[in-house]
Amino acid sequence: MSQKPLQNYIPALTGVRALAAYLVFISHYSYVFDENLPHAMQRFFHEFHIGVTIFFTLSGFLIAYRYYDSFKLTTRWFKQYLKNRVARIYPMYFLLTLGAFVYYWFTKDQIITKGFDNPVVLFFMHITFVRGFFYQLWDTGIAQGWSLTVEECFYFSAPIIFLIAKKYNKFYIQPVIITGAGCLLVLVFSHVNWHGFFGNFTFMMLYTFFGRCFEFFVGIQLALIVKRKGLRTAGKFKLTYIGFLMIFFCIWIMSVLTIPAGWTAGLHNPFGIITNNYLLPVAIATFFYGLLSETTALKKILAHPFVELLGKSSYIFYLIHLGYMYYMFHNGINWLNDYVFKLYDKWGLDWHSPFENDQINLLLGFIVLNAIAIGLFKLIEEPLNHYIRKSDFLIRNKPGNPDNNAEAIKA
DSSP states (O other), rough: OOEEOOOOOOOHHHHHHHHHHHHHHHHHHHHGGGGSOHOOOOOOOTGGGGGHHHHHHHHHHHHHHHHTTTTTOOOOHHHHHHHHHHHHHHHHHHHHHHHHHHHHEEEEOOOTTOSSSSSSHHHHHHHHTTGGGBBTTTSSSGGGGGGHHHHHHHHHHHHHHHHHHHHSOOOOOHHHHHOOOHHHHHHHHSSSTTTTTTOOOHHHHHHHHHHHHHHHHHHHHHHHHHHHHEEEEEEEEHHHHHHHHHHHHHHHHHTTTTOTTTTTSGGHHHHHHHHHIIIIIHHHHHHHHHHEEEEEEHHHHSHHHHHHHHHHHHHHHHHHHHHHHHHHHHHHHHHHHHHHHHHHHHHHHOOOOOOOOOOHHHHHHHHHHHHHHHHIIIIIIIHHHHHHHOOOOSSOOTTTOOGGGGGHOOO
């Protein structure tokens, strides 16, 4: 058994972001393959939403690994910290959310507003992340953006979490208190008719930071283990693959659970919530520790420069894979399919259209969305990230600021 230091930037963990985003993509579009798959397999793929849990656990690890030791309860530190988080997350979210409401302005597609009568108010609820607290609104606009409300809650909470852990040596009591507060909010507001604000326990446990906080705490704990004890590589048992198998075992558990009435997945079963929110993060942390400490074929794949690029652009892919941009692509494919058949009729041909197979179209959409994501990352997200970090936004930038170096910007 050997011990080795951990570099500040880990390409394989960037590759993991792509893996997580693609798992979510599969969970949303696995229905395309339903007619060719047995029911058990359909259910299994439908539980690939666990990519979100991977994101949350990874966020906990990265924020703690980078900031836990340098944390200071000062206005200057918090401004720099907030500036870095805004530069990383907000520009593309704002632009794509704006695009969603512009799309609604022209199309009046209710998939954006879900019947909410004031789209201007809803837009401001989106760009301030508060829509994620409302059961009736969490999947409006960019539906999958609900997870950013959870992320932002963690970002704002992280300094307080670190302070309590370091000053008072209280760590795992914190998620108990946070989730308990969420339960109290449900008890208070579930009977108030206000767009489902903390409308029920299932919503609170699965779609808010109050229910999902344990995933971040597991990531933080992994970072603290690595910081305090370093990385130890063992012999023949590879934690990378053990953790990977544990992840898919958790998926299987959720896939065999009864889906509660009014919900759509085993995730929503009470045992599914326990599996997703508490067992799965431990499996993911085991997988991460293996990636950090071991040299495996999977690590080499995830650290490959092209996979790393996919990981860097995966945030955008995640935001566009479901919603108005995919709808426009889908409508374009349908138009092409109709146009091809009109040409066949005109020419007197009885051929198949290259756009008539839903499974091939889904693969084409996957490729096109990745190309768009990479383009937006290179042309907009990355330049804006650099620009905001080097600007005087929130706090004056100083020459030689370590938060502007390449590794910091990747984090």
